Amino acid sequence: MSIVKRSVSRLAAELSAVRRDDDGAALEAFARALLGSVAEPGDGLLGRVVAALGPVESAELLLESAPAERIAGRVTEVGESLDQREAAAGLERWLPRIEHAAFVRSLAQAARVDARLLIPGDPEWPAGVDELGVHAPLLLWIRGRADALNHGRPSIALVGARAATGYGEHVAMEASAGLVDRGFTIVSGGAYGIDGMAHRSALASDGVTVAFLAGGVDRFYPMGHEALLSRIAATGAVVSELGCGAAPTKWRFLQRNRLIAAASEATVVLEAGMRSGSLNTAGHAAALGRPLGAVPGPVTSPASGGCHRLLREYDAVCVVDAGQMAELVGDHRSGMRPSAGDGDGAGAPYIAAASPNAVRVIDALSVRSPRSLDEVAKRCGMAATAVMSVLGALEAEGVAVRHSEGWRRSRAT
């Protein structure tokens, strides 16, 4: 019997608390949970091994402390590339993190807080994260509605700085409520400032909202958002790729940001200074080819400096309200970038309702005294015949009035 099978038998109670699987799926769930515990998020080398051999064989080889030659050999056998040096480098960092007791504690803690283990292929798995390729998460721990990220609604990431201003919070509140009204799930990072306001406003509108954490879902971080994150879990979900007990670190925040971007159809930065971590999320969205929006603010406010930079240098789309944010997703789905005439239908900027010739004829009319056709033609520098046809149209629109002595402009215009 393989080590993985023996482990799954031994951990049957703990695993059944976080999964409802038949035996085969239990093996994979265990293997992914274990692999997730030996590598930091986004470990591309482990991603390559798992892509080649599958999670069960990968976990088996690690639990057996298989030598680098054997791992490299197996990967090569199935037609992928991994050289012995790479395998050795991986083992050097993975093996010291195999700790049976800590792993069992982590599973037990997950069961205690009612966290569920999601793996690729589960109907609730958010398909978008698989576009991260070898950097895709091996698994997700989720508290709340397991299907919060995959239940047929479009999702959008609303992110921004912790150090938000009143302006930024107002924008976040309006945006989140407006997007919930349009049927969106609001994804964010659960942080203070913009993230918190996006979650709160979604909850206030009875929307579904999802928070991705940089540490285990057993410990809600930041502590001041414990109540908020509990409310999110009650109707939406709190999600992490890290097992229970894992502390948030800077690296994990950066990697968590890739999940926010990948799990959402579009990302919008609502307010961010030049060094805000939300710009990292924006970078992930752009790298994934997902639509990226930024909300501008006063140029006199450093709190909007990061948004302006995204607009200026990263080709983010300028979005000013929930309608335009929703369009990001729509345009992406239809392969379009927003352009003139899209959206609110107001058309090109400053094209007077009137044609150029109409503008000129109206210029040449007086409100007070009627002018002859020739006089109007001379004043506007157009041929009398052209003026006549324009005047006909303007008369029909009530803009020009015909008199026995000529034409004048209607007082109403």
Next chain:
Amino acid sequence: MSIVKRSVSRLAAELSAVRRDDDGAALEAFARALLGSVAEPGDGLLGRVVAALGPVESAELLLESAPAERIAGRVTEVGESLDQREAAAGLERWLPRIEHAAFVRSLAQAARVDARLLIPGDPEWPAGVDELGVHAPLLLWIRGRADALNHGRPSIALVGARAATGYGEHVAMEASAGLVDRGFTIVSGGAYGIDGMAHRSALASDGVTVAFLAGGVDRFYPMGHEALLSRIAATGAVVSELGCGAAPTKWRFLQRNRLIAAASEATVVLEAGMRSGSLNTAGHAAALGRPLGAVPGPVTSPASGGCHRLLREYDAVCVVDAGQMAELVGDHRSGMRPSAGDGDGAGAPYIAAASPNAVRVIDALSVRSPRSLDEVAKRCGMAATAVMSVLGALEAEGVAVRHSEGWRRSRAT
């Protein structure tokens, strides 16, 4: 003797007051002034005739009341295309505007206000306007420094709404002063609000500023800006393609906007609502392929709605200060669009100074208690050898401190 030559002889006194020409150039100046008086600004049909036959022959044919066949025939003879129907349409609108007395009055008025007549080929002629092709101005009337638009400095158009807010005026003031400091000539439309502030701030910084008017330069419009426009003419210039006595009309405002855009190397809209005329200037700049910048503002302010639309739908570059506005011109000259790493040199958004591996190692260090190499490696999920090389670099940078018991993070970081 041709009619043009006879006219020039008769008008020698008036013409010498607005030009210092030899005889040949006087013919052309007279012809252009006359043609300018018979057509509205931007008349592309007249532009084609003048491009084909030159201004003197074009004026001659009009003064002779030549039939449409003859004009179309002459244009065709020199290898350009103009059919008889087009020539007839032109004549129908141009001939009624040939008025000798009014034309002489206009010249006399120009002399009275010290306006000079500029024509293409003059050393002071702003070359940029010729890119308007058949819609290029036939001439320019200028009060002030004749070379204000062509004396080796870069020029930039700063435009915006008349209904400016305190925010917009602040932005305009800073932008104009900062661009003057960088050696720019400030071009605008002399209107209330943003335009006025751009001119005023340029004057306050002892800069050169140029106002384009929609009517004759004898009458400063708007009236409330008479003193401002006089100050502009004292050190810069007030310019129009319309002769003295011509009233500003809506059409002429729209055509005046094309000159602002064409005479400047870049155009920046500082604050503009959705219907601001400055968006028309922006449209001309874009049509000419000139760099277009827009300054964002609060999305809660309708006064910035037009700027946001330019960013969103017209690919305007987001500019937040004079430095970025100046870059528009620099990037255009070097054929570049501003991008990451250009400009202020602050680099990509949120790329930590540290590499990804450094971030992970720093995460794994404690400020208080030293940790062994293996402990650090396990915590950050990296191989000990890799951690060792990162620690070496971090020690050199003063970020990590080596102890007999292991490594800790420096308090300074």
